[in-house]
Amino acid sequence: MKRKRPARRGEEETGEAAAATLKRGPWTPEEDEVLARFVAREGCDRWRTLPRRAGLLRCGKSCRLRWMNYLRPDIKRSPITGDEEDLILRLHRLLGNRWSLIAGRLPGRTDNEIKNYWNSHLSKRLIAQGIDPRTHKPLMAAADQSHAAAASDKRTVPTEPRTMAPPSTVQPSCPAAGIGGSDDRARPADGGGDFAAMVSAADAEGFKGFGDQLCAEDAARGGFDMGSASTMVGDDEFSSFLDSLINDEKFVDYLVIEGNDHEQGNGDIGQGDVMEFKQ
DNA sequence: AATTATCGCAACCGCCGATAA
DNA sequence: TTTATCGGCGGTTGCGATAAT
Numbered sequence: 001m002k003r004k005r006p007a008r009r010g011e012e013e014t015g016e017a018a019a020a021t022l023k024r025g026p027w028t029p030e031e032d033e034v035l036a037r038f039v040a041r042e043g044c045d046r047w048r049t050l051p052r053r054a055g056l057l058r059c060g061k062s063c064r065l066r067w068m069n070y071l072r073p074d075i076k077r078s079p080i081t082g083d084e085e086d087l088i089l090r091l092h093r094l095l096g097n098r099w100s101l102i103a104g105r106l107p108g109r110t111d112n113e114i115k116n117y118w119n120s121h122l123s124k125r126l127i128a129q130g131i132d133p134r135t136h137k138p139l140m141a142a143a144d145q146s147h148a149a150a151a152s153d154k155r156t157v158p159t160e161p162r163t164m165a166p167p168s169t170v171q172p173s174c175p176a177a178g179i180g181g182s183d184d185r186a187r188p189a190d191g192g193g194d195f196a197a198m199v200s201a202a203d204a205e206g207f208k209g210f211g212d213q214l215c216a217e218d219a220a221r222g223g224f225d226m227g228s229a230s231t232m233v234g235d236d237e238f239s240s241f242l243d244s245l246i247n248d249e250k251f252v253d254y255l256v257i258e259g260n261d262h263e264q265g266n267g268d269i270g271q272g273d274v275m276e277f278k279q
Numbered sequence: 280a281a282t283t284a285t286c287g288c289a290a291c292c293g294c295c296g297a298t299a300a
Numbered sequence: 301t302t303t304a305t306c307g308g309c310g311g312t313t314g315c316g317a318t319a320a321t
Binding site for chain 3: 025027039047060062064068097098099100111112115119218
């Protein structure tokens with residue numbers, strides 16, 4: 001069930017009243033300079049009042065976005081490398097469309113950049129190779145699955161509510177902070193990225209450590225929630241956990257898939273399954 | 280050379296959970 | 301306890317650049 005947004009807030013920042021006074025559209029170099037200077041001088045703790053204090057005719061959201069996605073000094077301008085692309089693929093398979101979480105693992109990259117790169121490059125390439133970019137499974141199997149899912153539920157995306165980590169685990173977004181990584185909410189992957197199943201599968205195939213701990217605690221609670229998990233074990237440990245999943249052989253090998261599953265149509269990527277993903 | 284289609288990126292929109300009042 | 305505000309997120313749109321016809 002969607003929560004009704006308070007009208008006042010929307011009117012304030014994005015509504016017609018604001019549109020009459022606030023500037024929109026592409027940022028000018030002058031605006032960029034004003035914003036960058038102001039953030040360097042005053043910091044970026046209160047985006048809502050920042051434009052007024054800085055003398056910008058933009059809404060706070062717009063300023064924040066411009067800073068986060070373009071003006072921050074630690075942003076990489078270079079094209080996404082093969083290694084980064086590989087990491088994006090693995091992380092997307094683990095996390096689904098959790099772009100900020102994915103960006104948190106790629107220093108210098110923003111969630112918007114990764115999202116755009118995924119939508120314009122990687123998802124198309126996967127489709128061309130017969131792989132469903134949402135599930136990372138062969139398209140035929142994915143189609144079967146979604147068909148089955150549709151029969152029981154109109155939605156293919158889990159309707160679980162978001163779980164946001166406490167502020168203590170949320171990194172600041174000012175210059176000193178890394179890019180991305182502010183999303184510790186870590187919902188289960190949208191559309192087929194069933195993280196609990198994935199962790200269990202990884203565990204069943206030899207993954208030990210956090211998988212055991214998280215699954216056991218999850219079982220006790222009656223449901224797995226990666227957001228809680230990351231909070232529960234702390235950022236460093238969660239980070240290590242993620243690293244271990246990313247680097248796990250199972251996910252390294254996933255770049256190449258054997259033809260068997262295509263024929264069997266079960267879509268599962270198990271041990272020995274190798275998914276072709278070459279440029 | 281002109282027109283149309285496609286692509287990629289920047290920015291916006293609407294929603295959410297957290298939190299201050 | 302309730303309500304308003306805030307920061308942050310993912311999804312979507314708009315537009316300029318480029319390619320194709």
